[in-house]
Amino acid sequence: MHHELPCWNRYGQHNKFIKMKNLYVPEFVEIDKVVKETKDIITMGFRHPMRALPGQFIEVSLLGIGEAPFGVASYREGYIEFTVRNVGNLTRALQSRKKGDKIGVRGPFGNGFPMTDFVNNDLIIIGGGTGVAPVRSVIIYAEKHRNQFGEVHLFFGFRSPEEFLYKKDLENWKRKFQFNITIDKPHRGWKGNVGFLNQLVEKSRLNNTRKIVIICGPPIMIEVCAASLQKLGFNNDQIFVSLERLMQCGLGKCGHCMINDKYVCRDGPVFRYDKTINLKD
Amino acid sequence: MSGYILKKEDFGKFIESLKEEYEIFAPVKKKTYFVFGKVDSAEEIAFEFINTEYSPTNLFFPKKEVLFDYNNTKINNKKEDITRVIFGIRPCDVHALIIMDTLFLEANFEDTYYRKKRENTLLISLKCNSAGENCFCESMGTDKLERGYDLMFCEQGGSYVVDIGSQRGQKLINELFKSTDEECIKELHCNKKLDMQKVNQLEQFAEHEGWKKESEACLSCAACTITCPTCGCFDVVDVPNLNMAAGKRLRVNTSCQLKNFSEVAGGHVFRETRDKRFKHRIYHKLVYFKKQFDTFMCVGCGRCITNCPAGIDMVSIINSLK
Numbered sequence: 184m185h186h187e188l189p190c191w192n193r194y195g196q197h198n199k200f201i202k203m204k205n206l207y208v209p210e211f212v213e214i215d216k217v218v219k220e221t222k223d224i225i226t227m228g229f230r231h232p233m234r235a236l237p238g239q240f241i242e243v244s245l246l247g248i249g250e251a252p253f254g255v256a257s258y259r260e261g262y263i264e265f266t267v268r269n270v271g272n273l274t275r276a277l278q279s280r281k282k283g284d285k286i287g288v289r290g291p292f293g294n295g296f297p298m299t300d301f302v303n304n305d306l307i308i309i310g311g312g313t314g315v316a317p318v319r320s321v322i323i324y325a326e327k328h329r330n331q332f333g334e335v336h337l338f339f340g341f342r343s344p345e346e347f348l349y350k351k352d353l354e355n356w357k358r359k360f361q362f363n364i365t366i367d368k369p370h371r372g373w374k375g376n377v378g379f380l381n382q383l384v385e386k387s388r389l390n391n392t393r394k395i396v397i398i399c400g401p402p403i404m405i406e407v408c409a410a411s412l413q414k415l416g417f418n419n420d421q422i423f424v425s426l427e428r429l430m431q432c433g434l435g436k437c438g439h440c441m442i443n444d445k446y447v448c449r450d451g452p453v454f455r456y457d458k459t460i461n462l463k464d
Numbered sequence: 465m466s467g468y469i470l471k472k473e474d475f476g477k478f479i480e481s482l483k484e485e486y487e488i489f490a491p492v493k494k495k496t497y498f499v500f501g502k503v504d505s506a507e508e509i510a511f512e513f514i515n516t517e518y519s520p521t522n523l524f525f526p527k528k529e530v531l532f533d534y535n536n537t538k539i540n541n542k543k544e545d546i547t548r549v550i551f552g553i554r555p556c557d558v559h560a561l562i563i564m565d566t567l568f569l570e571a572n573f574e575d576t577y578y579r580k581k582r583e584n585t586l587l588i589s590l591k592c593n594s595a596g597e598n599c600f601c602e603s604m605g606t607d608k609l610e611r612g613y614d615l616m617f618c619e620q621g622g623s624y625v626v627d628i629g630s631q632r633g634q635k636l637i638n639e640l641f642k643s644t645d646e647e648c649i650k651e652l653h654c655n656k657k658l659d660m661q662k663v664n665q666l667e668q669f670a671e672h673e674g675w676k677k678e679s680e681a682c683l684s685c686a687a688c689t690i691t692c693p694t695c696g697c698f699d700v701v702d703v704p705n706l707n708m709a710a711g712k713r714l715r716v717n718t719s720c721q722l723k724n725f726s727e728v729a730g731g732h733v734f735r736e737t738r739d740k741r742f743k744h745r746i747y748h749k750l751v752y753f754k755k756q757f758d759t760f761m762c763v764g765c766g767r768c769i770t771n772c773p774a775g776i777d778m779v780s781i782i783n784s785l786k
């Protein structure tokens with residue numbers, strides 16, 4: 184049975200059609216590059232016919248070991264990158280894969296950030312830890328569509344300078360955008376900001392006119408950053424977040440990523456923050 | 465549609481006639497309870513059941529199912545084409561399939577495995593003669609069945625009055641059946657009643673302290689979800705052969721009542737406490753699914769009540785919410 188399936192997103196201009204006969208079966212792609220980011224984090228890239236939207240995710244498989252969701256960390260025609268922290272069996276096995284090895288992928292899944300709705304706004308992009316991976320796709324999008332947005336403010340938080348991801352990109356973004364970075368604790372040789380991301384956001388004194396905020400990171404980080412933004416006068420409907428759950432099937436069937444009446448995989452992972460307030464387990 | 469009548473003494477021959485083309489699944493007796501099993505003859509089929517312990521919807525989303533076999537990067541998901549007849553499925557369980565169709569056959573997210581089984585399986589439903597002590601289908605509106613079956617059998621004295629529900633069903637009618645104008649109506653009444661007004665107000669009770677109290681007895685054993693005809697959540701797991709290159713990817717039934725169900729990479733569990741998991745099941749059935757697909761995800765079969773070792777009864781819990 185062959186079904187013509189539209190790409191799962193709401194953007195007309197990307198709405199290509201893909202042919203898939205079974206949504207549970209991964210396609211195999213060759214790893215095109217592996218970048219070692221930190222001692223336990225790598226970024227992998229592979230060619231893929233579809234352009235993933237900022238904020239979408241893919242399911243990556245190593246047959247015999249398993250499958251897990253990863254946020255898309257890139258925005259590029261015909262190419263997808265994702266970042267892997269070594270936290271379990273699959274992610275450990277992925278760390279040992281090299282250029283030319285094959286991995287299974289399904290997707291991209293999820294809604295992604297509604298970038299076209301953000302046109303003519305300033306963007307405030309906040310990412311903490313591996314939450315920087317999905318915001319990377321947003322930043323690259325903003326770079327490619329620079330004239331669609333006003334100012335772009337970046338806020339990054341990492342545990343320490345050794346944990347920095349995408350070091351080359353960081354240098355590049357430092358030149359192009361309003362760039363802010365902080366580490367959790369003082370570190371030898373580090374002369375920059377120390378403290379949590381929300382303190383940095385608060386210090387910025389940004390006002391809320393024509394601004395959209397994008398936050399990715401652990402739930403607690405999202406919460407404190409949103410609280411700080413509120414102090415600055417931001418409304419929750421200006422804030423967009425990407426939620427983290429275990430999306431297993433990516434199709435709204437397996438039940439793992441359900442929060443109340445929402446499937447993070449199908450209705451998200453991106454939600455407007457005010458709509459997540461009532462999404463309590 | 466016009467009805468037919470089949471004499472009980474011809475039932476065995478009818479089953480024989482089905483066997484030529486179909487595998488037959490029907491209620492069979494195991495020591496003290498009933499389940500759906502594959503049968504070879506009419507003698508194996510049990511009729512004295514209220515409903516089966518496990519739901520026949522398991523035949524569509526099994527407890528364990530091979531998604532595909534793999535050998536390195538070669539994937540084989542060819543399945544043999546088996547055509548099946550399920551005889552004796554109760555109206556509530558047909559409703560359960562209609563409900564699960566909205567989930568598994570949702571446009572753009574269709575589940576190939578489920579669709580195939582739905583297409584290859586004919587349903588011969590059997591009306592209930594009496595309601596069980598935990599049945600509350602009347603409250604859920606799932607006691608009556610207007611669609612979703614291929615044939616509907618209704619026991620009347622020494623015969624079955626048979627109603628045709630589909631063209632596929634019509635084709636099963638052979639010379640053993642005589643047409644009739646007779647109607648077979650069973651007026652059943654459930655003793656258990658779910659207060660639907662309360663159900664419609666459930667959202668207001670989301671933060672109710674009652675969930676903590678009511679869930680204290682719960683053992684998180686998952687008997688309620690394993691037996692529920694509309695519980696289809698699963699884990700995806702790989703089972704490699706010894707050489708690691710080849711193996712199978714399976715989906716295995718799991719339960720929101722288990723703690724690790726909502727665990728994410730790194731170990732955080734979103735529904736850590738029992739009351740959260742307990743409430744999630746009930747709210748998924750009666751609130752969330754309704755919001756998503758405009759139908760309840762419960763057919764009032766009562767299996768979750770009958771099989772709960774802690775005696776938890778969601779009907780009385782909901783009815784007494786204040």
Ligand code: SF4
Binds near residue numbers: 764768
């Ligand atoms: S929730 Fe209980 S009564 Fe409702 S369909 Fe499931 S097992 Fe039956």
Ligand code: SF4
Binds near residue numbers: 772
């Ligand atoms: S069957 Fe009863 S004890 Fe077991 S998980 Fe369900 S409600 Fe809890």
